[in-house]
Amino acid sequence: MDVANRCIERKVVEEVVCVFIERDPVNFANLKEVVEREEHNYPYVEVLPPINDEFATVVSDIIEKVGARLAPSFFFIDPFGFTGVPFSLVKDILSIPRAEVFFTFMYRDINRFKNSPNCEALFDELFGTGEWRGKQQHELRDLYIRQLREEAGACFTWDFRMCQDEKVQTLYYLIHATNHFKGLKYMKEVMCRQGPEGLFAFLGPDEFVRRHQMKLFSNDIPSLRNFFLTRFAGQTVKYEQIQEVTYLETPLIDKHSNEAIKQLETEGRVTLNGKGPRGGIKENTRVTFPSN
Numbered sequence: 001m002d003v004a005n006r007c008i009e010r011k012v013v014e015e016v017v018c019v020f021i022e023r024d025p026v027n028f029a030n031l032k033e034v035v036e037r038e039e040h041n042y043p044y045v046e047v048l049p050p051i052n053d054e055f056a057t058v059v060s061d062i063i064e065k066v067g068a069r070l071a072p073s074f075f076f077i078d079p080f081g082f083t084g085v086p087f088s089l090v091k092d093i094l095s096i097p098r099a100e101v102f103f104t105f106m107y108r109d110i111n112r113f114k115n116s117p118n119c120e121a122l123f124d125e126l127f128g129t130g131e132w133r134g135k136q137q138h139e140l141r142d143l144y145i146r147q148l149r150e151e152a153g154a155c156f157t158w159d160f161r162m163c164q165d166e167k168v169q170t171l172y173y174l175i176h177a178t179n180h181f182k183g184l185k186y187m188k189e190v191m192c193r194q195g196p197e198g199l200f201a202f203l204g205p206d207e208f209v210r211r212h213q214m215k216l217f218s219n220d221i222p223s224l225r226n227f228f229l230t231r232f233a234g235q236t237v238k239y240e241q242i243q244e245v246t247y248l249e250t251p252l253i254d255k256h257s258n259e260a261i262k263q264l265e266t267e268g269r270v271t272l273n274g275k276g277p278r279g280g281i282k283e284n285t286r287v288t289f290p291s292n
């Protein structure tokens with residue numbers, strides 16, 4: 001509610017509706033009390049009365065009634081468990097244009113219970129496939145991400161490791177799935193800002209690069225400059241293309257690509273056309289790279 005209110009105040013968006021779903025009666029009573037106590041502090045946000053029900057029941061209902069007409073929506077699915085969020089439902093959510101999913105994947109607990117006969121049906125439902133059988137802990141996480149990409153057709157996913165006790169043990173992953181590049185862009189920037197302090201452990205560079213099949217950048221800007229010079233040799237591209245390559249193929253973000261291009265321009269190694277009125281690089285600024 002706080003973040004939504006600030007977004008409206010700053011005119012990032014015109015309207016935000018918050019919907020809270022909680023199945024447990026005690027937690028629901030607490031949720032309701034907090035929402036009712038706090039909502040007047042966030043006057044711009046529309047807060048619907050919290051719903052005491054199963055997530056899957058409520059969301060299936062919304063999808064059935066509203067379907068593709070649903071306003072752009074961010075589904076934060078944070079069950080702290082692994083029941084009640086069937087993969088088929090996540091797939092239905094992602095089939096709605098402009099809907100995104102941010103899912104708490106209970107890495108430690110899923111691994112603990114994977115050999116329990118009572119959990120077989122639950123796991124089939126959670127993963128939307130029987131392929132989880134016989135898999136190691138990290139393979140289960142990778143399978144879930146693969147399902148998001150291949151089965152639910154999410155164009156971009158990004159995940160973030162959450163640890164306990166000074167990063168000794170991974171508790172869960174927050175996995176984000178979106179169909180729009182900007183969804184990935186903003187999520188990656190937020191996640192980069194959070195790590196590596198405290199509970200929010202950003203993936204170590206090696207693991208991160210391996211899992212996202214990216215290049216390892218030892219010293220951000222210099223290696224990014226060389227990467228661009230090779231990647232775009234002999235081409236003229238819009239800066240937005242450079243941004244996309246940065247987000248999809250490197251562990252870095254806009255502040256790095258912007259600085260790398262500025263340095264290359266200062267040294268006369270690239271030419272820029274169509275800069276902003278104050279000389280800044282814009283998304284449609286064209287950058288010409290020399291051939292190798």
Ligand SMILES: C[S@@+](CC[C@H](N)C(=O)[O-])C[C@H]1O[C@@H](n2cnc3c(N)ncnc32)[C@H](O)[C@@H]1O
Nearest residue numbers: 021022023024027053054055078079080083084
């Ligand atoms: C980690 S808490 C949510 C915290 C909240 N996202 C926040 O940031 O403050 C998890 C809650 O989800 C509820 N829950 C778990 N599975 C659910 C389901 N399938 N449907 C509805 N609520 C569920 C649990 O009862 C629990 O209160």
